[in-house]
Amino acid sequence: xxxxxxxxxxxxxxxxxxxxxxxxxxxxxxxxxxxxxxxxxxxxxxxxxxxxxxxxxxxxxxxxxxxxxxxxxxxxxxxxxxxxxxxxxxxxxxxxxxxxxxxxxxxxxxxxxxxxxxxxxxxxxxxxxxxxxxxxxxxxxxxxxxxxxxxxxxxxxxxxxxxxxxxxxxxxxxxxxxxxxxxxxxxxxxxxxxxxxxxxxxxxxxxxxxxxxxxxxxxxxxxxxxxxxxxxxxxxxxxxx
Numbered sequence: 108x109x110x111x112x113x114x115x116x117x118x119x120x121x122x123x124x125x126x127x128x129x130x131x132x133x134x135x136x137x138x139x140x141x142x143x144x145x146x147x148x149x150x151x152x153x154x155x156x157x158x159x160x161x162x163x164x165x166x167x168x169x170x171x172x173x174x175x176x177x178x179x180x181x182x183x184x185x186x187x188x189x190x191x192x193x194x195x196x197x198x199x200x201x202x203x204x205x206x207x208x209x210x211x212x213x214x215x216x217x218x219x220x221x222x223x224x225x226x227x228x229x230x231x232x233x234x235x236x237x238x239x240x241x242x243x244x245x246x247x248x249x250x251x252x253x254x255x256x257x258x259x260x261x262x263x264x265x266x267x268x269x270x271x272x273x274x275x276x277x278x279x280x281x282x283x284x285x286x287x288x289x290x291x292x293x294x295x296x297x298x299x300x301x302x303x304x305x306x307x308x309x310x311x312x313x314x315x316x317x318x319x320x321x322x323x324x325x326x327x328x329x330x331x332x333x334x335x336x337x338x339x340x341x342x343x344x345x346x347x348x
Contacts, residue, residue: 111189121295131159168221191229218262
């Protein structure tokens with residue numbers, strides 16, 4: 108039997124990398140993808156050191172041709188894509204009074220347009236087999252537009268709507284589409300550097316462990332067809348909501 112693969116777009120140093128590692132431990136060939144080649148190579152080496160099968164593919168998720176080529180390479184050279192996870196960040200904080208059209212468009216392209224392009228390519232290949240899992244990473248901004256987060260909230264709201272539409276269309280065709288809302292700060296060097304005051308003020312256990320979040324992605328993928336979940340929300344016990 109040919110082993111399947113799991114493509115993770117936005118396989119960064121925190122959650123994306125943890126998701127790639129989890130699916131590799133689950134027996135799939137992990138295909139982490141991001142634009143920066145050096146950290147991608149480091150993640151590939153880590154997964155290999157843990158005994159997992161992995162093939163990193165650098166890709167700009169906004170580029171239709173590059174995305175199609177990545178999926179074709181996975182299907183033809185690595186293994187049929189059983190799972191696709193869209194996990195790009197694009198978080199941006201700015202007053203609406205200062206926000207430029209360029210920034211607003213960049214956030215939308217990274218968080219929404221890229222989700223459409225990659226989700227569509229995954230769906231096209233999965234529908235032919237009548238099976239597969241597509242999971243989009245959401246955030247607090249997916250359901251609530253906060254002050255100074257207009258661009259990010261707009262993009263994440265749109266991504267959630269895309270996921271809902273895909274789930275309703277593709278579910279009857281055997282494709283499980285899900286949306287996971289990560290409501291809280293993920294424990295990573297990038298977050299601690301970007302939000303030093305906020306992270307220092309959090310109580311113990313106030314940040315989400317990437318490996319613990321990744322378990323939810325595996326759980327969603329492993330659900331039987333008669334008990335699928337569309338949306339999960341995950342937060343630390345001390346997080347207000």
